[in-house]
Amino acid sequence: xxxxxxxxxxxxxxxxxxxxxxxxxxxxxxxxxxxxxxxxxxxxxxxxxxxxxxxxxxxxxxxxxxxxxxxxxxxxxxxxxxxxxxxxxxxxxxxxxxxxxxxxxxxxxxxxxxxxxxxxxxxxxxxxxxxxxxxxxxxxxxxxxxxxxxxxxxxxxxxxxxxxxxxxxxxxxxxxxxxxxxxxxxxxxxxxxxxxxxxxxxxxxxxxxxxxxxxxxxxxxxxxxxxxxxxxxxxxxxxxxxxxxxxxxxxxxxxxxxxxxxxxxxxxxxxxxxxxxxxxxxxxxxxxxxxxxxxxx
Amino acid sequence: xxxxxxxxxxxxxxxxxxxxxxxxxxxxxxxxxxxxxxxxxxxxxxxxxxxxxxxxxxxxxxxxxxxxxxxxxxxxxxxxxxxxxxxxxxxxxxxxxxxxxxxxxxxxxxxxxxxxxxxxxxxxxxxxxxxxxxxxxxxxxxxxxxxxxxxxxxxxxxxxxxxxxxxxxxxxxxxxxxxxxxxxxxxxxxxxxxxxxxxxxxxxxxxxxxxxxxxxxxxxxxxxxxxxxxxxxxxxxxxxxxxxxxxxxxxxxxxxxxxxxxxxxxxxxxxxxxxxxxxxxxxxxxxxxxxxxxxxxxxxxxxxxxxxxxxxxxxxxxxxxxxxxxxxxxxxxxxxxxxxxxxxxxxxxxxxxxxxxxxxxxxxxxxxxxxxxxxxxxxxxxxxxxxxxxxxxxxxxxxxxxxxxxxxxxxxxxxxxxxxxxxxxxxxxx
Numbered sequence: 001x002x003x004x005x006x007x008x009x010x011x012x013x014x015x016x017x018x019x020x021x022x023x024x025x026x027x028x029x030x031x032x033x034x035x036x037x038x039x040x041x042x043x044x045x046x047x048x049x050x051x052x053x054x055x056x057x058x059x060x061x062x063x064x065x066x067x068x069x070x071x072x073x074x075x076x077x078x079x080x081x082x083x084x085x086x087x088x089x090x091x092x093x094x095x096x097x098x099x100x101x102x103x104x105x106x107x108x109x110x111x112x113x114x115x116x117x118x119x120x121x122x123x124x125x126x127x128x129x130x131x132x133x134x135x136x137x138x139x140x141x142x143x144x145x146x147x148x149x150x151x152x153x154x155x156x157x158x159x160x161x162x163x164x165x166x167x168x169x170x171x172x173x174x175x176x177x178x179x180x181x182x183x184x185x186x187x188x189x190x191x192x193x194x195x196x197x198x199x200x201x202x203x204x205x206x207x208x209x210x211x212x213x214x215x216x217x218x219x220x221x222x223x224x225x226x227x228x229x230x231x232x233x234x235x236x237x238x239x240x241x242x243x244x245x246x247x248x249x250x251x252x253x254x255x256x257x258x259x260x261x262x263x264x265x266x267x268x269x270x271x272x273x274x275x276x277x278x279x280x281x282x283x284x285x286x287x288x289x290x291x292x293x294x295x296x297x
Numbered sequence: 298x299x300x301x302x303x304x305x306x307x308x309x310x311x312x313x314x315x316x317x318x319x320x321x322x323x324x325x326x327x328x329x330x331x332x333x334x335x336x337x338x339x340x341x342x343x344x345x346x347x348x349x350x351x352x353x354x355x356x357x358x359x360x361x362x363x364x365x366x367x368x369x370x371x372x373x374x375x376x377x378x379x380x381x382x383x384x385x386x387x388x389x390x391x392x393x394x395x396x397x398x399x400x401x402x403x404x405x406x407x408x409x410x411x412x413x414x415x416x417x418x419x420x421x422x423x424x425x426x427x428x429x430x431x432x433x434x435x436x437x438x439x440x441x442x443x444x445x446x447x448x449x450x451x452x453x454x455x456x457x458x459x460x461x462x463x464x465x466x467x468x469x470x471x472x473x474x475x476x477x478x479x480x481x482x483x484x485x486x487x488x489x490x491x492x493x494x495x496x497x498x499x500x501x502x503x504x505x506x507x508x509x510x511x512x513x514x515x516x517x518x519x520x521x522x523x524x525x526x527x528x529x530x531x532x533x534x535x536x537x538x539x540x541x542x543x544x545x546x547x548x549x550x551x552x553x554x555x556x557x558x559x560x561x562x563x564x565x566x567x568x569x570x571x572x573x574x575x576x577x578x579x580x581x582x583x584x585x586x587x588x589x590x591x592x593x594x595x596x597x598x599x600x601x602x603x604x605x606x607x608x609x610x611x612x613x614x615x616x617x618x619x620x621x622x623x624x625x626x627x628x629x630x631x632x633x634x635x636x637x638x639x640x641x642x643x644x645x646x647x648x649x650x651x652x653x654x655x656x657x658x659x660x661x662x663x664x665x666x667x668x669x670x671x672x673x674x675x676x677x678x679x680x681x682x683x684x685x686x687x688x689x690x691x692x693x694x695x696x697x698x699x700x701x702x703x704x705x706x707x708x709x710x711x712x713x714x715x716x717x718x719x720x721x722x723x724x725x726x727x
Contacts, residue, residue, distance in 0.1 A: 232367065
């Protein structure tokens with residue numbers, strides 16, 4: 001066998017190797033181009049935030065100059081940082097973080113519990129409830145937003161942190177995600193826990209929840225992004241800077257007559273950092289969750 | 298122990314005093330929009346007002362410009378209307394008809410009322426009861442800005458007054474000449490970059506239709522079919538569509554500053570008065586301000602801006618009016634508005650402004666207010682009128698048939714009026 005292999009002329013071995021190299025080079029180039037396309041809006045945002053002339057930002061749009069800054073400056077960040085009173089971005093950033101952390105933490109508990117009960121609970125009509133949960137997911141937020149405004153104002157929740165957290169903690173999508181994840185785990189786990197005398201809640205808390213890290217990571221990221229980018233809801237239910245998030249504050253830069261692109265870009269970069277951190281923290285499980293779903297699919 | 302008790306007593310007395318002080322203050326809520334400069338300016342006015350009136354606490358409710366109407370609707374539904382609200386003048390009729398505002402004349406300082414320009418009075422007046430419901434320091438207009446260097450290169454005539462404005466033939470002839478001139482990428486910037494989410498299309502392009510001999514709605518019968526879809530309107534919209542098709546107009550994607558951007562790629566600009574400050578800072582003496590062209594037998598220009606009103610639900614209308622009066626007279630606030638080339642809505646403010654006074658670089662803009670300004674339809678159906686018209690213009694600019702687009706818009710407007718039984722008593726009294 002080895003003799004036959006050795007008898008193959010060297011040139012014939014080299015040919016496939018060089019073809020592989022070319023193929024690999026094409027692959028790498030393609031990946032690089034795709035990555036560039038995906039990253040370019042982000043790059044444009046960061047570069048624009050370092051320019052000191054808002055008109056220059058607009059003038060540069062549509063050309064490669066949009067991705068280049070000859071005299072980078074942090075003045076836009078300084079201006080955003082120095083704004084005070086109604087425009088105090090530090091305050092809005094902290095508000096956003098409080099809303100994000102509380103919503104995601106409560107959301108993980110509530111949605112995972114609901115998903116677990118739907119997957120393994122003994123309540124009657126589980127299938128009907130699950131169907132309702134899925135049906136609720138297709139109702140657009142816009143169609144219920146005004147009745148919801150009336151509800152929360154009658155409940156005296158206007159202009160609070162709670163009004164931006166409570167209505168969004170339970171979500172049909174995340175309940176369904178958890179339901180799907182839990183229902184794929186073997187039933188023997190629950191049976192074994194029951195034999196050992198563990199209650200239903202104990203089985204959820206000590207066995208199923210620790211096994212659902214990918215689902216927790218996925219929901220954290222999706223819920224985090226959704227919460228962080230909330231715009232219309234906070235405008236409708238809050239009045240002052242007491243509990244308003246940063247997305248509302250950035251809108252100040254989009255005036256009736258002028259758009260302050262320089263400061264809007266700097267504020268957007270600042271707004272992006274926490275959510276990027278959240279993604280980086282959970283991305284390992286997030287990716288594995290997607291891979292897992294694809295394999296099991 | 299005794300010391301601890303003493304400190305507790307002092308602390309609790311201080312807290313009680315602070316609480317009592319806060320409780321004694323009368324809170325007045327002010328809802329507004331605006332860019333960072335104006336938001337800061339309002340904040341400083343409030344500080345000065347509170348210093349002069351220590352028993353009042355001014356609480357601002359900021360709503361972003363693009364979500365202002367949604368915020369207003371939410372406030373109405375939640376029964377949380379503020380005491381003072383900023384509103385866009387053409388929406389005033391709808392708000393008064395809906396019962397949200399109260400007349401201002403008995404409340405604000407009389408000298409301010411006497412100081413208002415005719416156009417300012419018009420923008421704040423509800424046509425049914427002829428009462429004044431809103432007041433502002435400013436008004437607005439649109440002019441034609443020109444790049445002097447380019448206009449001289451094509452030998453264009455420079456009008457000296459509103460009466461002397463370019464005719465349609467002159468204007469289109471200049472556009473064609475400019476399109477062939479070196480250095481000119483687009484002959485005109487009509488600020489399409491503002492998009493269709495603002496009032497810009499109705500505000501700035503509506504007068505082109507009015508100048509061409511038609512209108513968005515018949516202002517006596519309050520019916521749009523037969524007016525907005527008339528041949529004169531269709532012809533005017535087809536004219537604008539031609540400018541776009543010929544590549545003469547700065548596209549929406551190019552943003553909103555091509556007239557004064559580096560290299561001056563646009564030769565003319567159909568822009569609001571607010572453009573002047575930024576354009577003049579960049580272009581220096583190369584900017585020339587012209588009246589809007591006559592597209593038919595008469596000239597037409599827009600007016601109206603964001604003005605201040607007091608809601609009917611306000612528990613302290615007297616204090617709310619006191620704040621509005623204070624703001625409109627506040628020297629530092631007026632200086633800030635003037636620095637933003639604010640268009641005068643008060644005679645005293647006009648007299649203070651070297652920009653708009655006779656001989657000033659924007660004098661033609663101010664001249665338009667008395668000679669050619671036509672308010673947007675002061676009708677409760679205005680939200681539908683503007684939305685339908687903006688969609689029609691957008692459709693035509695994207696290649697749709699102008700006549701069909703306007704016919705569809707006219708139908709939508711009349712349908713809305715019919716659905717609301719003519720918005721009585723509007724149908725009866727006008």
